[in-house]
Amino acid sequence: MKTIDIKPLTREAFAPFGDVLETEGAHNFPINAGKCVRYHDLAKIETTGEKARPMISLLRGEPYPLPLELGMVERHPFGSQAFIPLSEHPFLVVVAVETPEGPGEPIAFKTAPGQGVNIGRNVWHGILTPLDGLSDFAVVDRAGEGVNLEEHFYETPFLIR
Numbered sequence: 729m730k731t732i733d734i735k736p737l738t739r740e741a742f743a744p745f746g747d748v749l750e751t752e753g754a755h756n757f758p759i760n761a762g763k764c765v766r767y768h769d770l771a772k773i774e775t776t777g778e779k780a781r782p783m784i785s786l787l788r789g790e791p792y793p794l795p796l797e798l799g800m801v802e803r804h805p806f807g808s809q810a811f812i813p814l815s816e817h818p819f820l821v822v823v824a825v826e827t828p829e830g831p832g833e834p835i836a837f838k839t840a841p842g843q844g845v846n847i848g849r850n851v852w853h854g855i856l857t858p859l860d861g862l863s864d865f866a867v868v869d870r871a872g873e874g875v876n877l878e879e880h881f882y883e884t885p886f887l888i889r
Contacts, residue, residue, distance in 0.1 A: 729797075729884060729885055729886065729887050730833070730884070730886050730887070731795075731886070731887045731888075731889060732798070732833070732834055732835070732836050732886050732887065732888045732889070733836070733889060734794075734820065734836045734837065734838045734888060734889065735835070735836065735837050735838070736837065736838060736840065737821060737837040737838060737839045737840065737843055737845070739753070741837065742821075742823075742837060742845065744825065745823040745847060745848060745851045745853070746771070746808065746823075746845060746846045746847045746848040746851060747770060747771040747772065747810075747845065747846040747848075748843060748844075748845060749770045749771055749810065749812060749843065749844035749845060749846060750770075750840075750842055750843045750844070751767045751842065754767040754768070754770060755767070755768050755769065756768060770846075771808070771810055771846035772808065772846070772848075773807075773808055773810065773846070773868060774807050774808040774848065774849040774870075775806065775807045775808075775870040775872065776805075776806045776807065776849070776870075777806055777870075777872045777873060777874055779872050779873050780806060780807065780870050780871070780872030780873075781870070781871050781872060782807075782868060782869070782870065782871070783868070783869060783870070783871040784866060784867070784868050785866075785867045785869070786814075786864065786865070786866060786867070787856060787864065787865045787867055788862065788863070788864050788865075789819075789856050789857075789858040789862070789863050789864075789865065790858065790862060791817070791858045791859055791860055791861055791862065791863070792820070792857050792858065792859065794820075794859065794888065794889055795887050795888060795889035796820070796857065796887070796888045796889075797885045797886070797887055797888075798822060798834055798854060798882075798885055798886045798887075798888055799881055799882055799885035799886075800854075800855075800879055800880065800881050800882070801822065801824055801831050801834065801852040801853060801854055801879075801880050801882075802852070802853065802854075802855070802877060802878060802879045802880070803831075803850055803851055803852045803853065803877075803878050803880075804847075804849065804850070804869065804870065804876045804877060804878075805849065805850050805876060805878060806849065806870055806872065806874055806876040807849055807869055807870025807872075807876060808846055808847060808848050808849045808868075808869065808870070809846070809847045809853075809867065809868075809869040809870075810844065810845065810846040810847070810867065810868040810869065811844050811845055811846075811847075811856060811865050811866075811867055812844040812865060812866040812867070812868070813839070813842070813843070813844055813863060813864075813865055814863075814864040814865060814866060815861070815862075815863045815864055816841045816842075817858055817859060817860045817861045817862075817863045818838050818839045818840065818841070818859050818860060819838075819839050819856065819857055819858045819859055819863060819865075820836060820837070820838060820839075820854070820857035820858075820859055820888070821836070821837040821838075821839065821845050821847075821853070821854070821857075822834050822835070822836050822837075822853060822854030822857070822888065823835055823837075823847065823851060823852065823853045823854075824852040824853070825852070826850075826852065830852075830880050831852035831880050831882075833886070834854065834886055834888070836854075836888045838859070844865075846868075852880065
């Protein structure tokens with residue numbers, strides 16, 4: 729089993745896979761008579777299909793222990809998927825590039841408090857993996873016709889630590 733080391737999540741490192749959602753360094757401006765700051769246009773929400781639309785859901789996930797065995801990744805061919813944490817617990821974000829044989833070797837990132845991600849349409853990724861405690865998330869993704877889920881099972885799992 730090959731071991732994958734977890735990296736800190738940064739905009740630059742995650743750019744090939746989607747967007748990091750965070751206030752640090754984001755375009756912002758005051759609204760509501762100066763009582764609020766808007767961190768503007770943090771991600772591109774993608775949907776394809778004639779009857780497709782963006783939707784918002786809430787998730788509550790139980791934490792996973794590390795090290796973690798990863799045997800499967802998934803992707804959504806018709807839309808992006810944003811995970812916005814509603815708690816301070818970090819979570820693991822696993823992504824993989826597309827190769828001619830399917831998803832390549834996974835890359836693992838750990839979020840800092842307040843960071844979320846928008847995983848681009850058709851990007852291979854792991855499942856939602858909260859760390860350190862029960863965690864709530866707002867999720868923005870695609871609703872509509874068609875099967876918007878593909879799964880890939882690796883022949884040999886990876887150990888993420």
